[in-house]
Amino acid sequence: MKICCIGAGYVGGPTMAMIAKQCPDIGVHVVDLNQPRIDAWNSDELPVYEPGLDEVVKEARGRNLRFSTMVDEGIAEADMIFIAVNTPTKTFGIGAGRAANLEFIEKCARQIARVSHGHKIVVEKSTLPVRTAEAVKRILESAGNGATFDVLSNPEFLAEGTAVKDLLNPDRVLIGGESAKAVDALAQVYGRWIPADRILTTNLWSSELSKLTANAFLAQRVSSINAISALCEATGADVDEVARAIGTDSRIGPKFLKASVGFGGSCFQKDILNLVYLCEHFGLREVAAYWEQVVNMNDYQKRRFAERIVKTMFNTVSDKLIGIWGFAFKKDTNDVRESAAIHVCRDLLRERARLRIYDPRVSADQVREELLGVMTDSNGILNEGDRKLLEKNVTIVKDAYAAAENAHAVAILTEWDEFRTADLSRVQASMQQPAFMFDGRNVINSAQAKAAGLDFHCIGRA
Numbered sequence: 001m002k003i004c005c006i007g008a009g010y011v012g013g014p015t016m017a018m019i020a021k022q023c024p025d026i027g028v029h030v031v032d033l034n035q036p037r038i039d040a041w042n043s044d045e046l047p048v049y050e051p052g053l054d055e056v057v058k059e060a061r062g063r064n065l066r067f068s069t070m071v072d073e074g075i076a077e078a079d080m081i082f083i084a085v086n087t088p089t090k091t092f093g094i095g096a097g098r099a100a101n102l103e104f105i106e107k108c109a110r111q112i113a114r115v116s117h118g119h120k121i122v123v124e125k126s127t128l129p130v131r132t133a134e135a136v137k138r139i140l141e142s143a144g145n146g147a148t149f150d151v152l153s154n155p156e157f158l159a160e161g162t163a164v165k166d167l168l169n170p171d172r173v174l175i176g177g178e179s180a181k182a183v184d185a186l187a188q189v190y191g192r193w194i195p196a197d198r199i200l201t202t203n204l205w206s207s208e209l210s211k212l213t214a215n216a217f218l219a220q221r222v223s224s225i226n227a228i229s230a231l232c233e234a235t236g237a238d239v240d241e242v243a244r245a246i247g248t249d250s251r252i253g254p255k256f257l258k259a260s261v262g263f264g265g266s267c268f269q270k271d272i273l274n275l276v277y278l279c280e281h282f283g284l285r286e287v288a289a290y291w292e293q294v295v296n297m298n299d300y301q302k303r304r305f306a307e308r309i310v311k312t313m314f315n316t317v318s319d320k321l322i323g324i325w326g327f328a329f330k331k332d333t334n335d336v337r338e339s340a341a342i343h344v345c346r347d348l349l350r351e352r353a354r355l356r357i358y359d360p361r362v363s364a365d366q367v368r369e370e371l372l373g374v375m376t377d378s379n380g381i382l383n384e385g386d387r388k389l390l391e392k393n394v395t396i397v398k399d400a401y402a403a404a405e406n407a408h409a410v411a412i413l414t415e416w417d418e419f420r421t422a423d424l425s426r427v428q429a430s431m432q433q434p435a436f437m438f439d440g441r442n443v444i445n446s447a448q449a450k451a452a453g454l455d456f457h458c459i460g461r462a
């Protein structure tokens, strides 16, 4: 058996590395158009930071795992082809700002159709709107070169930062398809290391919709606890105590109840907006509005955090230095896509604050690129004021203490473990007085922060 995966990103790379590790007799070829990304997969500096991933890749690479840009060859040789390309929110035309951009999926389907001979199983690994498999199948079958195809939906549920753990021991693997033989072929691959009762099979449409629904439910929990955090700040309740109290109810459960500066990542917002678009498409306006509110609440939470910083610091942060601790959308990843930090930093910059940013895994280029993106308008224009702010008011440093030095405030935007154990007295002593700390992840012990002399504020506590 030979497998090809199109797309060597945060999903394609780790997922295929795990399949190759677990199935030494299966040849796994991961292909991508992005040469630097492929070069990185073939080097010691993988393009994706994930705890434990280096070891998995090292074990299989050169044995039965390869990374290349030879897309046609990869497709032609394979019995099973995974499509794991990006499906971002459309930024233009019909459905702009909501619908998924399926351009890359369609290009893959056309390329598979053009290059294939014999029979192939095509697996949708990317997150897709319901009934995309129908379009993929039509494109595949339209090439007329005699090749035949089965299309399966096999959405990925890994979370970044815990990808290796999630792939090794998933709650479930979901396979949707019409052909029992094709479903069984894929189930057998996962069955090498995953117990059979965790491999769920459904029809194609249930599988596609389950992925969007899972992300919508997860994001909804974060928005729900974040909504309560605003009420806690107004009333004197403590959101972490409320989360603990409700999370011990086994019907609610303790996970995904951590109040924060807002959820980020490449998928929650994109997938909910996609769900909203689908509902609107089917005339279900109330259902669309219900889910859209999860995203609206998240925008409110990010905005509210920046506003709280300004208000607390005597209603002005103009020309004040704010140390930013963390830029990734969560800990243990180098991914910054849709990170709450981008929006908070933009809002502070527009209040003319000076920012000194530190993240242990995110490069200075990535930070600048995201800030440039968020300050550029929909016509691609960066106004002169914002250009100056980006140029003069943003510094990126390589150490948390350096970010805090001489700062009027420190804002914690990612829950990296090193911030939990920071020497708060040292931080406080190096700052302008009064020294403010705004913990957007509730990682700092408030008693210790106060004992260190910090004017301390966190999420969901008055």
Ligand code: NAD
Binding pocket: 006, 007, 008, 009, 010, 011, 012, 031, 032, 033, 034, 037, 071, 084, 085, 086, 087, 104, 107, 108, 125, 126, 127, 128, 156, 157, 158, 159, 160, 266, 267
């Ligand atoms: P990504 O942007 O990191 O990677 C996608 C890769 O596909 C890129 O390297 C790009 O160059 C490549 N690509 C695009 N078109 C191509 C083509 N025609 N031929 C060859 N390569 C092509 O994206 P990702 O984060 O890995 O997400 C991929 C999909 O998986 C998305 O649909 C996403 O919603 C879903 N997903 C992501 C996660 C996650 O944690 N990131 C988890 C579950 C599901």
Ligand code: UGA
Binding pocket: 127, 156, 157, 158, 159, 160, 161, 215, 218, 222, 255, 256, 257, 258, 259, 260, 261, 262, 263, 264, 265, 266, 267, 268, 329, 330, 331
């Ligand atoms: C999420 C899902 O958890 C995965 O199952 C899914 O496969 C993936 O999206 C996807 O489809 O891309 P991911 O975005 O990588 O995974 O990370 P999460 O752990 O879900 O965190 C998302 C965001 O929510 C982060 O910004 C995180 O800090 C925030 N969050 C999470 C909270 O603010 N509070 C919580 O209690 C949990």
